Amino acid sequence: MNAAAAKKPAQSEATPAQKTPAAAAKAPAAKKAPAKTAAPAKKAAARKRAVAPTPVRQAPPMAPPKILPMPIAATPPVPIAVRKDPKLANNWKTKPVEALSDDEVIAMPDSEYMNDKQLAYFRLKLVELKNDILANAGQTTENLREDTVVVPDPADRATIEEEHALELRTRDRERKLLKKIEQSIARIDSGDYGYCDETGEPIGVPRLLARPTATLSLEAQQRRELKQKMFGD
Template sequence: MPDVPSEKALLAMSESDYMDAAQQAFFRDRLLALAKDCEQELADARQALQTPPQSDPLDAAADEEACRHQLRFLARRQVLLGKIRQALRRLNQGDYGYCQISGEPIGLRRLLARPTTEYCAEVKTRLEANERHYAHS
C-alpha cells in the first residue's frame, strides 16, 4: 500500500501523478473518514429521535419542530452517505477523479473541496445553468 500524502504534498504533485496510487489512497482515507463521521452523526440523530421528550405538554410544539429538524438532518446525511459510497465505488473502479460526462480530470482542488463530486467545474456549471433555465420555464 502506498504512503498516503498530506494535502500539501498532494497539491505539490505533478499533473502526471493525477489519481496515482498515492492520490487514490489519500482520497480513499478521506472518503472513509467522511463515511464514518456521517454514520456516527446518523446514529446520534436516530438515537435523539428515539428518546422521548421529557417535557411538559406546553412544550410539545417545540419538541415537534425539533423533531422535524432532526428528520431533515437525517435525510440530508443519508443522501451524503450515499454520495460517499458512490465515490468509493468509483474509486474502486478507477473512475474517481474524472468527470462522469466529459471524462476530463476533475482536479485536486475541487476534489479536496468536495470529495464526492462527479463533475468537473465546466460541466457542473453547464448542468446548473440548465437546471435554472428549466426551473424558470
C-alpha cells in the same frame, strides 16, 4: 270770417287724426328692425367659429415595444486559484497516506494525478466522511429515544418537536450523501474516480478536496446549472 276761422281749427284737428293711420301702418315696419340685428349676430358667431382653434385629435397610445430576452451566453468558468508549494511537491513520496495533508496532495505534480497515493488518500477521506454520517445517525436515534417522555408544557413540547424535525431533515440529507459516498468508493475501485462523467477530463484535486463526491468538472457543472436555469430540471 268767424265761420271760416271755425272751420280751420276743425281741419287742423282732423289732420292729426288723419295721420294716425299712417303712423299705425308704419309701426309694424319699426318692429321688424330687430331682424336686421340677427345678421350681425350670425356673422359674429361665424367669426368666433373661424377664430376658435380646431381640436387636435390625439393619437391612440402606442403599446410599449416587446423586449425579447437576450440569449444567455455561457460565461467561462472561474478557475480555482491553487497555489502549489514547491517545497511540498515530493513529500508524498516519503510520507504514508495517513500523514499527508491537503496542501501536500495539491502540491503533487500533474503527472501524478490520480496515482495510487492520491486514490488511497481520497478513499480514506470518503471512509471517514461515511463513518461520521453513520455516527450522527446513531446519535439521532439515541436522542429520539431519550426524548420520548411527554413534556407537560406546550411551548417546551413544540421546541422539542421542532428540534427533532430539523435533525431528521439533516439526517435525510446525510442519507443522500451517504449514497454518493458509496458510489465514489466504487469509482475508486473501478479506476474512474477523479474524471468527469461528461467530458472525461480531470476534475482536479482542489475540487475533489472541497467535494469528494464530485462527478463533474467545474466547467461541466456550470453548464448543467445554466441549462437548469434556462429550461428547468
